[in-house]
Amino acid sequence: MRDGVRELLARRFGPRELRDAVERPGHLDRGLWRELGAAGFFALRLPESEGGVGLGLPEAVLAFEEAGRALLPGPLVATHLAAGRVPGAAEGHAVVTGPLGGLVEWLGEADVVRGDTAGAVPLRSVDPLTPLHRLPAAGAPDLVAVLLTAAEQLGSAGRTCELAVQHARTREQFGRPVGAFQAVQHLCADMLVRTRTARAAVHAAAVTAGPADVHAARLLADEAAVRGARDCLQVHGGMGFTWEFEVHLHLKRAWIRTRRAGPATESEELMAAALLEKED
Amino acid sequence: MDLTHTPEEVEFRARLRAWLAGVLPALPPPPPPEDWPGRRAYDLGWQRRLYDAGYGDVHWGASPTVRLIFLEETERAGAPYVGACFVGLLHAGPTIAAEGTETQRERWLPPILRGEEVWCQGFSEPDAGSDLAALRTRAHRDGDHYVVNGSKIWTSHAEVADWCELLVRTDPGAPRHRGISWLAMRMDAPGVTVRPLRTLAGSTEFAEVFLDDVRVPVAHRVGAENDGWRVTMVTLSFERGTAFAGEVVACRRVLRELAAEARRTGRWDDPALRRALGGLHAEFRALWRLTQWNVGEAERGGGVPGVTGSVLKLAYSHARQRLYDTAAEVLGAQALDLDRPWVLDRLSSLSYTIAAGTSQIQRNIVAERILGLPKGR
Incomplete structure (x- = not known):
């Protein structure tokens, strides 16, 4: 499954398509x-009896x-969560959006809106690849949405770590690769430590689906x-x-994703409250 | 990530849990930290109990998963720590098991497993800490003996140890990683002087060991002469695998105790403190998952945990320090009272980013051996 998605994205959403998308905001x-629908991206968790x-x-x-x-x-x-509930979502024929943490992504482009988006106000989005509307109030986050968002964050973290390491290996200053300087090495090492720790948390949460595991992963x-x-x-x-190099897109998207499950302080409060409950 | 257990593993956990529940209530309290002979007897006695119950060799005989279950269950039940048996069970023993001759294994392994002999570690020197290969303690051949001269430092349990796993330089002319040998030295041999060192926590947890013309039989060398570096690396990779599993479980228990204490004193009403505790809960939960992940990798890779242990050590050692700094926030002014719980733990947590390779060296290892960055300077 992962190799299939990776192969599809490498073929259909490479560096050139990424640049094109940035130049056509909102499209x-x-x-x-x-x-993506044909590859099963949206219908992944739908039972086979329902065409998933x-x-x-x-x-x-x-x-x-x-x-x-x-x-x-x-x-x-939102489209993944709508598979089996909204006609066409599973197949990738319908683009479905809905409120996530007081924001709605891609409201203008969506075919179907699930949930209450009354009073949505458009923002001039910081991320050229994510049109945004702001809502007057934020609802409680869906646990699966929180987990899948954490998975996207994890993929982004892995990618930025790779990009940093590639650059540190090849970029030379003072007659040697900058990755030979400990100050740069240690930045990269800490990136890997955070990514590996997050990976264990996200993958375990995918197995248990428990609220404490999911919010820890988030x-x-x-x-x-x-x-x-x-x-x-x-x-x-x-x-x-620079605008040209993709890292700003990772940072801006990561910022948006940090809002999807509501403020981080709410997850921290949930984790704190779990300390007073019976051990799981 | 596979979090399921085989029926054998489930059965092992249930059996161990029942055994611990039966044994622990009758166990006397541990002796005070300054009572070294008492601590030695207590730690060896606990190892003997484990041995008699069939758990004596769980650190080497069992699969990584079973070992993890053992560490998790003993910690949850509040069983004694490995203590003075640490080096024997987790460093010297596994090294001898992997690299020793039949005679050496028969001589040294059973007394470790039965809780009869204590080992200490003579690796670090005043001028060879993180840079272990800079060690200078010399050993030259005199017939069927080595004559050893030099000094070792940060040697835990030196006062009560029977044996020392000792790294010595046997070929000063060779490149520095190639002229080192691994010897088993008796701590009561003439010429061995132990001088305890006091830590900033006030206790004497380790010592300096001075070696003046100490004679060690050549038959006590494990592995080939001048091959001690490779022999040692087998041991160190063992250390960085599941070494912190029990401690991560312990930290999760401390977090729950801190939350309960904060509720009791009213400190819980401070949202910043609550969120700090919540953030630590997320972090230690993740560290537990990372431990399980590493064990899964070890299980698939055939046993010896690799450099990924450095990732865990880096994350864990800093998280532990933040845990006890947050404990101080819960305690308020009482965090300055050595008689309060967690205060000594806060002090001892300062060693975690230094011992067994500083965080800086661990980052070098991650950068060079996992990420493949060029050798640093």
Whole structure:
């Protein structure tokens, strides 16, 4: 499944398509959306009896990691959750969105809106690949949405770590690769530590689906994605600050994803309250 | 990620849990930290109980998963720590098991498993800490003996150890990783002087060991002469695998105790403190999952945990320090009272980012051996 999604995204959403998408804000590639549907991206967890793939959260997490790595645009989580509930969602024929943490992504482009988006106000989105509307109030986050978002963050963290390491290996200053300097090495090492720790948390949460595991995964994955993008930017020096280099897209998307499950403080409060409950 | 257990593993956990529930209530309290002979007897006695019950060799004989279950269950039940048996069970023993001759295994392994002999570790030196290969303690051949001169430092349990796993330089002319040998030295041999070192927590947890013309039989060398570096690496990779599993479980228990204490004192009403505790809960939950992940990898890879242990050590050692700093926030002014719980733990947590390779060296290892960055400077 993961290899299939990775292969599809490499073929259909490579560096050129990413650049094109950035230059056409608010436009979603419907052909790619249908191909994602055909590959089972949205119908992944739908039972085979309902025309789905019949897999579970662990496989969905792997697919969303790949989407996060590739910076794949679109209301992926909302459409995935709508599979089997909204006609055409599972097949990638319908683009479905809905409120997530007081925001709605891709409202203008969606065919179907699930949930209450009354009073939605458009924002000038920080991320050129994610049109946003703000809502007057935020509802309680769906646990699966929180987990799949964490999986996207994890994929992004893995990608920014790779980008930083690639650059550190090849970029030379003072007559040697900058990755030979410990100060740069240690930035990269910490990126890997955060990514590996978050990966264990996300993959375990995909198995247990328990609230404490999911919110722990969310906190760790948010941190790995946001700090990973920032450190990747730093390792790239001046190039990291350009529009052309993709790291700013990882950072901006990671910022948006940190809002989907509501403020991080709510997950921290949930984790704190769990300390007073019976041990699981 | 596979979190399921085989029927054998489930059965092992149930049997161990029942045994612990039967044994622990009758166990006397551990002796005070300054009572070294008492601690030695207590730790060896516990190992003997484990041995008699069939758990004596769980650290080497069992699969990584069974070992993890053992560490989890003993910690949850509040069983004694491995203590003075640490080096024997987790360093010297596994090294001898992997690299020793039949005679050496028969001589040294059973007394470790039966809780009869204590080992200590003579690796670090005043001028060879993180840079272990810089060690200078010399051993030259004199017939069927080595004559050893030099000094070792940070040697835990040196005062009560019977044996020391000792790294010595046997070929000063060779490149520094190639002239080292691994010897088993008796701690009561003439010429061995132990000088306890006091830690910033006030206790004497380790010592300096001075070696003046100490004679060690050549038959006590494990592995080939000058091959001690490779022999040692077998041991160190063992250390960084599941070494912290029990401690991560313990930290999760401390977190729950901290939450209960904060509720009792009213500190819980401070949202910043609550969120700090919640964040630590997320982190330690993730560290437990990472431990399980590493064990799964070890299970698939055939046993010896690799450098991924460095990732866990880095994350865990810093998380532990934050845990006890947050404990101080729960305690308020009482965090300055050595008689309060967690205060000594806060002090000892400061060693975690230093011992067994500093965080800086661990980051070098991650950068060079996992990420493949060029050798640093």
